[in-house]
Amino acid sequence: MTSLSSVTPHDNLSPVAQAAHRARAAAADLAPLPRSAKDEALQAIAEALEVRTAEIIEANAVDVERARAAGTSESVIDRLTLTPERVRAIAADVRQVAALPDPVGEVVRGSTLPNGIDLRQVRVPLGVVGIIYEARPNVTVDGAALCLKSGNAVLLRGSSSAYSSNTALVAVIRDAVGGSGLPADAVQLVPGESRDSVTELMRARGMVDVLIPRGGASLIRTVVEGSTVPVIETGTGNCHVYVDADTDIDMAVDILVNSKAQRPSVCNAAETLLVHRDVADAFLPRALDALAEAGVTVHGDERVVSYAEATKATVVPAVAEDWETEYLSYDIAAAVVDSLDAAVAHIRLWSSGHTEAIVTTSQAAARRFTRLVDSTTVAVNASTRFTDGGQFGFGAEIGISTQKLHARGPMGLPELTSTKYIVTGDGHTR
Amino acid sequence: MTSLSSVTPHDNLSPVAQAAHRARAAAADLAPLPRSAKDEALQAIAEALEVRTAEIIEANAVDVERARAAGTSESVIDRLTLTPERVRAIAADVRQVAALPDPVGEVVRGSTLPNGIDLRQVRVPLGVVGIIYEARPNVTVDGAALCLKSGNAVLLRGSSSAYSSNTALVAVIRDAVGGSGLPADAVQLVPGESRDSVTELMRARGMVDVLIPRGGASLIRTVVEGSTVPVIETGTGNCHVYVDADTDIDMAVDILVNSKAQRPSVCNAAETLLVHRDVADAFLPRALDALAEAGVTVHGDERVVSYAEATKATVVPAVAEDWETEYLSYDIAAAVVDSLDAAVAHIRLWSSGHTEAIVTTSQAAARRFTRLVDSTTVAVNASTRFTDGGQFGFGAEIGISTQKLHARGPMGLPELTSTKYIVTGDGHTR
Incomplete structure (x- = not known):
């Protein structure tokens, strides 16, 4: 039921479901794009982050002030805070993702079968990736860049403590993506600051292809245990x-x-x-x-x-x-x-x-x-x-999977893809 | 928490949880085994199936009789029925699995990092695989053979309509596995004929690494929606x-x-x-x-x-x-x-x-x-x-995954593995 989007009236859906439908449509448009189109959008994002730094830092100040008023510890406030230098570093990371090879289209396996059929297994995007994460606003940009590069649409559900920063960052990213001729809905912040939007994301099987929780142990446990959407478990390291x-x-x-x-x-x-x-x-x-x-x-x-x-x-x-x-x-x-x-x-x-x-x-x-x-x-x-x-030479990392299915260890761009088989014959039948 | 088996008193656990604990211990023993040890066990299984055919067919007759009394359709009864020829064919399939290359130990990726560290990503077994399936008793043997070959322990939860057949088949397999010096608990039939044992299997996260449902759409939907254990969805084909x-x-x-x-x-x-x-x-x-x-x-x-x-x-x-x-x-x-x-x-x-x-x-x-x-x-x-x-040249198939995570399309032996990274240095620090 991948594209029910085209028949379901969006108005009857919750804001999260609407976002997911738009993401699916965007994912279908992104999937066949060649590397050059995706890299152009990434370069545009990097530039926009630099040009609109003041706007981003202003939005970030709202979160920082709120955190301070709530008595948040200085170490958490430090992780939340954006400075012009930090925004420049984030933009540089995006350019680094643009420089990485495109995993989509890679032939993983290929052979000619005894009957003459040509068989190829090629990498394709996963589709719609949901990322549920805490505190650090740089994850917003990292996640968007890695998903775009791998041809995926992304639904970002950051922590409510960084809502103002994330809203500003996603606005900048969407403008840049749309301006490059790609669907802006490829990058969306999940609407709503309440826990309900997380729960809805976790139950959106068929609309969201994978959820990646990034954060503390309790967040990860909640997502792993409550999701019908497949989850990649990350991060706990004893x-x-x-x-x-x-x-x-x-x-x-x-x-x-x-x-x-x-x-x-x-x-x-x-x-x-x-x-x-x-x-x-x-x-x-x-x-x-x-x-x-x-x-x-x-x-x-x-x-x-x-x-x-x-x-x-x-x-x-x-x-x-x-x-x-x-x-x-x-x-x-x-x-x-x-x-x-x-x-x-x-x-x-x-x-x-x-x-x-x-x-x-x-x-x-x-x-x-x-x-x-x-x-x-x-x-x-x-x-x-x-x-x-980074140490393993993957150039970027969306997290470290500690589960055995799909991806295990540091996850780079190939881990954000699936594969499909292409069978080519000359009228072959069984 | 992979090996709580060694401290948890088994007596306080349900029969399903006990089986899962024994499977984990067996999986740890299986994982490092070289191909020759696994192939010997597979050959022993094939031989035992042939030698003990009469016993298997006798047990199968109980299921067939019960199905007939319940007014089951002839096509379902046909799929349930074992004959000496069919048992011989099943044994031949096991020998074919033995002849396939061992996926475990395959180096998927390898390089020397700029700092001189050698990095290798190698295939390892998933651990404990749960298979929930319907009707056909040959899946019992296929599933056991494919899991053994890929170094996994398997928990088999067949349909209650084939309980007698499956019990006999698993007894034969376990004797052969144990006789070859491998842990018999690598192959277990999930105890109990009730739905509760399925539910328990679905919630055994941390004990079972993956569940593979094989059967009708309603079985698959139940497992996909109710499991905390990662699931590989198989089979629906429109x-x-x-x-x-x-x-x-x-x-x-x-x-x-x-x-x-x-x-x-x-x-x-x-x-x-x-x-x-x-x-x-x-x-x-x-x-x-x-x-x-x-x-x-x-x-x-x-x-x-x-x-x-x-x-x-x-x-x-x-x-x-x-x-x-x-x-x-x-x-x-x-x-x-x-x-x-x-x-x-x-x-x-x-x-x-x-x-x-x-x-x-x-x-x-x-x-x-x-x-x-x-x-x-x-x-x-x-x-x-x-x-x-089979057509794709994989030699055997545990199902056809229609999901995007981990495996997509026909699943052969490599799809029953995960990977781990081996990092080798000379005292390297960061």
Whole structure:
């Protein structure tokens, strides 16, 4: 029922359903467009963001003032705030998306069948993508740019705390898209600030092809559990660093500190350290000191606690919840394990399946760990912080999928596409 | 929370949840197995099916007798019935799955990043696959074989009308799997014949990685709308054949009749014919006669009806529902359209997005149709009946996905996998 839009009288529909119908029509127009048409629109968006910066910042000031009046924390206000520099950076990101290859039309698989039929599997847009997200207004522009480039229409449902900023940004984007001859309805802000519009989006199966929630754990859980529209789950990262019996101590300390403390607020930061018992004497005193220097509090099991006294570290006894906590702060859980397999069992039990790293000099250990650990990313002698679309060379990222269906790990442009088969014959019948 | 199995006391769980926990544990053991171990188990299954045929047929007789007593139609009873020949054919199918390449371990993408890190994206099993299906007991064996080969544990929830057959088949399979040294719990029949077990399976998010419903439209709708577990929607096919203005009339008649009548009960059979008005005079009289000869009733719009008198055809006036009906019988809806774009608009409005064919001699028309039609498969000068895993050379098929996420079109072994990234460095940090 993809195009009921052409017969359903829009007036009888809710504002969200109307937006979804317009998005479907726009998606049908976008799908066959060649790269040049999409890139022109992206360049126009980048330029419009720069030309109309004052208007955007004025709208943003309304949100910032409201947040301040509501006593919002300074860190959240900082993420919400737009400055001329930040708008310029957002525009630069859009130009970067324009420079990426177009995933649409890529032949994924192709062959001539024994009967002479030519079979090709080609990438096509998903159709209508819904993004439900929190706080940061740059997601509005990122999401629009990535969806446009991949030929998708997008329904953006940002947080009500950024409603004024998002309204201004989407107005600028729509003008630029329309001015480039593409359907402006390819980019729409979902109308309404209430929770109802989220619920409606979640139930719009057949109108919306996929929902991508970006934000805190409770938002993601709500969308995952309540949607009839297919969802790509993103983001929760209870990442582990396992220091193997055979290891380079310096390397292990560096990777641990980088994984934990280089940027603790992100999903690919480490949250648990596991240490093989054979290396605990050599590694833990140095590791605890290094963590202390980085300002990290350690939530240790009994064996880890026993090493604390001789170090500068703040070590508190771990409780069960520590093993499943995504701190997103200068905290880390830590345990000594009896074997690599015990580390794997711990990870299987507690990990959110995002990223786990092993630091080892043993080829056999590296091989066993990568085979047995089932997470989006398994790192060998590298920081967990590399799980990122930019780091992986994807050029852009719409999120990091922690589910197994469709996309797993950092999602770039190809992850915003589906495929179709084209069968070409000369009158072939069965 | 993948392996709560190791801490949750099974006794407090429902039988379905217990089965799911055992499946997760089995999946963890299966995932790292090399192809040879899985193929050995598949060969053992094939042999066991042949050796224990009598036992299977005896169990099947219970189902058949019960169906007969309930007044079930002969066609359904035929699909339910197992004979020694059919069991041999099922065993042969299992051997064919063993002969297919192992999708697990395939490197999908790989590169060395600018910083020297080696990045590889490799195929891994999905984990636990749930299949909810109707009537035919061969799906029990097919599903088990395809899941085993792709390293997945499977929870089979067949129809209660085939419970005795499925119980016997799964017992044979589990003995063979266990005898080969693999975990027997990799293949389990979901306990209980009531609807409750289906509902429980649908809500087992975190324990079951994907649900694949195979069967009628109402089963599929129930699973799609009620599941928190990700679902791959399969099967509904309202397929179209569009005969373009520029066409080879003989070829068009052949493709139409083959698409409609070669096997009308399957999802890739054509259900609607669209004819460009410029070719209606030349094409429709011949097409209506050919359809009549094949025993097909035509549900035509006014213009189609106007051609009926001069032919042998049975043509009844089409009503609105005809355009969206998947007849699965010797019936076809038919309309004359004013242009290729009008055909595309009709397809967008009414198609289930399975397969649409164009018959044309025009390169421009073929190109426009394949670009504008958004279905799993677009056929040019070929029957809609080619949309099939076997025909596409996939060797086996778990169903035909009509959704856009994860898999679209015929699903072979790779579609039963996910991927993970392996990041290898020499102590890399950010």
